[in-house]
Amino acid sequence: MSDFETETEIDDETGVETTGHDWDGIKELNNPLPRWWLWSFYISIVWGIGYVIAYPAWPMITGATQGMLGYSTRGEVASEIARFEDQNSALTSALSAVDLNTLGENAELNHFAVAGGAAVFRSHCSQCHGSGANGSKGYPNLLDDDWLWGGTIDQIAYSIKHGVRNEVDEDAHYSEMPAFGDMLEASEINQVVHHVRSITGLENDADLASLGQPLFMDNCSSCHGDNGKGDREIGAPNLTDAIWLYGGDVESLTQTISTSRFGVMPAWGMRLKVSEINAVAAYVHQLGGGE
Amino acid sequence: MSKSKTPQLFAAQVPIFPRRISGFYRNLKWWIMAVTLGIYYLTPWIRWDRGPALPDQAVLVDLAHRRFYFFWIEIWPHEFYFVAGLLIMAGLGLFLFTSALGRVWCGYACPQTVWTDLFILVERWIEGDRNARVRLWKGKWNIRKWRLRLVKWNVWLLISLATGGAWVFYFTDAPQLARDLFAFTAHPIAYGTIAVLTATTFLFGGFMREQVCIYMCPWPRIQGAMMDDDTLTVAYRDWRGEPRGKKRDATRGDCIDCMACVNVCPMGIDIREGQQMECITCALCIDACDEIMDKIDRPRGLIDYLALADEPEERAGKPPKPLWRHVLRLRTIIYTSLWSLIGIALIYALFIQSDIDMTVEPSRNPTFVTLSDGTVRNVYTLRLRNKLGESRQFQVSLTSMQNLQIQIEGAGGDTVTVAPDSSTMLRVYVTADSVNLAANLDQTDLRFWVEDVENGDRASRSSVFNGKGEK
Numbered sequence: 001m002s003d004f005e006t007e008t009e010i011d012d013e014t015g016v017e018t019t020g021h022d023w024d025g026i027k028e029l030n031n032p033l034p035r036w037w038l039w040s041f042y043i044s045i046v047w048g049i050g051y052v053i054a055y056p057a058w059p060m061i062t063g064a065t066q067g068m069l070g071y072s073t074r075g076e077v078a079s080e081i082a083r084f085e086d087q088n089s090a091l092t093s094a095l096s097a098v099d100l101n102t103l104g105e106n107a108e109l110n111h112f113a114v115a116g117g118a119a120v121f122r123s124h125c126s127q128c129h130g131s132g133a134n135g136s137k138g139y140p141n142l143l144d145d146d147w148l149w150g151g152t153i154d155q156i157a158y159s160i161k162h163g164v165r166n167e168v169d170e171d172a173h174y175s176e177m178p179a180f181g182d183m184l185e186a187s188e189i190n191q192v193v194h195h196v197r198s199i200t201g202l203e204n205d206a207d208l209a210s211l212g213q214p215l216f217m218d219n220c221s222s223c224h225g226d227n228g229k230g231d232r233e234i235g236a237p238n239l240t241d242a243i244w245l246y247g248g249d250v251e252s253l254t255q256t257i258s259t260s261r262f263g264v265m266p267a268w269g270m271r272l273k274v275s276e277i278n279a280v281a282a283y284v285h286q287l288g289g290g291e
Numbered sequence: 292m293s294k295s296k297t298p299q300l301f302a303a304q305v306p307i308f309p310r311r312i313s314g315f316y317r318n319l320k321w322w323i324m325a326v327t328l329g330i331y332y333l334t335p336w337i338r339w340d341r342g343p344a345l346p347d348q349a350v351l352v353d354l355a356h357r358r359f360y361f362f363w364i365e366i367w368p369h370e371f372y373f374v375a376g377l378l379i380m381a382g383l384g385l386f387l388f389t390s391a392l393g394r395v396w397c398g399y400a401c402p403q404t405v406w407t408d409l410f411i412l413v414e415r416w417i418e419g420d421r422n423a424r425v426r427l428w429k430g431k432w433n434i435r436k437w438r439l440r441l442v443k444w445n446v447w448l449l450i451s452l453a454t455g456g457a458w459v460f461y462f463t464d465a466p467q468l469a470r471d472l473f474a475f476t477a478h479p480i481a482y483g484t485i486a487v488l489t490a491t492t493f494l495f496g497g498f499m500r501e502q503v504c505i506y507m508c509p510w511p512r513i514q515g516a517m518m519d520d521d522t523l524t525v526a527y528r529d530w531r532g533e534p535r536g537k538k539r540d541a542t543r544g545d546c547i548d549c550m551a552c553v554n555v556c557p558m559g560i561d562i563r564e565g566q567q568m569e570c571i572t573c574a575l576c577i578d579a580c581d582e583i584m585d586k587i588d589r590p591r592g593l594i595d596y597l598a599l600a601d602e603p604e605e606r607a608g609k610p611p612k613p614l615w616r617h618v619l620r621l622r623t624i625i626y627t628s629l630w631s632l633i634g635i636a637l638i639y640a641l642f643i644q645s646d647i648d649m650t651v652e653p654s655r656n657p658t659f660v661t662l663s664d665g666t667v668r669n670v671y672t673l674r675l676r677n678k679l680g681e682s683r684q685f686q687v688s689l690t691s692m693q694n695l696q697i698q699i700e701g702a703g704g705d706t707v708t709v710a711p712d713s714s715t716m717l718r719v720y721v722t723a724d725s726v727n728l729a730a731n732l733d734q735t736d737l738r739f740w741v742e743d744v745e746n747g748d749r750a751s752r753s754s755v756f757n758g759k760g761e762k
Binding site for chain 2: 008017018019020030032033034035036037038104110130131132134141143144145146238241242243286288
């Protein structure tokens, strides 16, 4: 196989011929490999060249060579996604057309909707509502049983489709609480704060609370109701329950009443397909608070 | 000593023509071949009734449905530790046998050895014994040589096809697959697998043979670490045989240099040169030499299973240690103990295996939710497994030191139906009202129970309820 001339000898210890290679006195015994091994080595080189021609291989400045087969891992993923979409097309079209109130009766479709909805939620909703759907200050917790705009599956789907207080969808939920800092004295706001805490059963100053009661009736009850239980028609939160979107402590309530606060949610109907809206509505509805 | 020439770094394969031999070890190997090949080819065809919902194949690796069936045992993916345990036992068993008996696996039971043996049997049957085969190999490619070669290759190919074909039957219903295969309607993967295994069997059994053991297989190299001077291995009593020679007189040993041991060797080595990497301890040279010793009226065992530790005694003319003292030593006892411990653990695990099972995954994002009336709620994902072939009603409940309420999402009550041989996932809510101690403690222990409403089979898993942690 090799064409070079070299000095070989028979090793005294083993009786095996050396290759003649000598590195500082260290000599290599020549135990020849089988020839088929050499051929398998050549075949693997040929295979390697073929592979480089067939598949993306050489790195270039802006990418890599494409390969004759036009294969790419992205393409593989895309075709796999297309295959699954094709497989699920019957379920997807059924989900687009379904009456959400009867979704629970179709176990297969419901399972498909919840599983798909979870994926939509992770991609589009978790940024604000959290990956566990438990929200954070200013972003509603979707796990509890308290709903600003209603917790039936239809109401949830409407909220997702049209959003809240955005400027692009005419049908978006809309309400705005005034900033009472301009209308009431600081002492009056403090009285209202104590009244609100009293109707929720939180620690409060009874004298201040009783002074706040008429102020509440004059300024707040038109939206939040005489008893503070809120109104879902206009997204006015229930002030008597244990759930606070912006916090129920004196400092937070004072700031909320003084400057007013409200959140915004995009109209997902403009970005997602009907089937995706229905799926994510089904997912949110089964998180534990659905009505 | 020094000379100038071109060293040859690669060498052509030297053909080996093992001669036919009969004897104790040859018979033993025939039996082992019959049993192992029988097990391999026939196992997929054993039927086992598991009812209408499950396959009735005794041994089935159902990759599509992620089930492994072995007679009365059914293994689900979460019980894969059974397979891991069996593999570890197989490894330890190999260590045990190697330290006691050398490369006994290689010589008797390795598929490479068994199929090569079968291929050599076919070769001998068609082309004749060693001398005829050597003549044929040296002879010109005339009609007779072509005819013999083509017949031999075709028989090999049929055996290879049956070997590759048998493999796929382990992975799906064998009779149905057999019908599909012959009707050319089976899955392409089945044909592809058969093609690959047919090719490797044909090549490895027919042409590569000892090359696989010497150059491809890592096991021979690992085995060196497991053998010591007490290991019983095939060896030549050179103190009895040397000096060898054809002429028989008082100055010579028992070896008459007849080359019988070399001629029968499937690895093409001379055992008289001592232990060698190539030797698979198939013991055919023992049979060959014993036959010669009988003929020249000398005692058997010039080539024999022996322990190198006995050499000094034997040279001094003393009797060697009894075999059991070589086999029973600390090393083999440790391997046997480890092997048995894992075996006992697996059998125990098999007995406590239940056909109702549950896992509980508490939701930790968030750890708890406060509801509008102050109630604290935790969410758990329960997976209920029904390992029977019929659908069953499972009732879910919990026990705890505190008064906790349980509710299943989407279910009217506390009972759910689980389909045969499948599992179902439940979203389960556990609540503690605002004045409950559990709502205000950091953590409260609880235990979920699942019970078959009909026969009372049940299983439980403990978990934790998270409260607000204010007390």
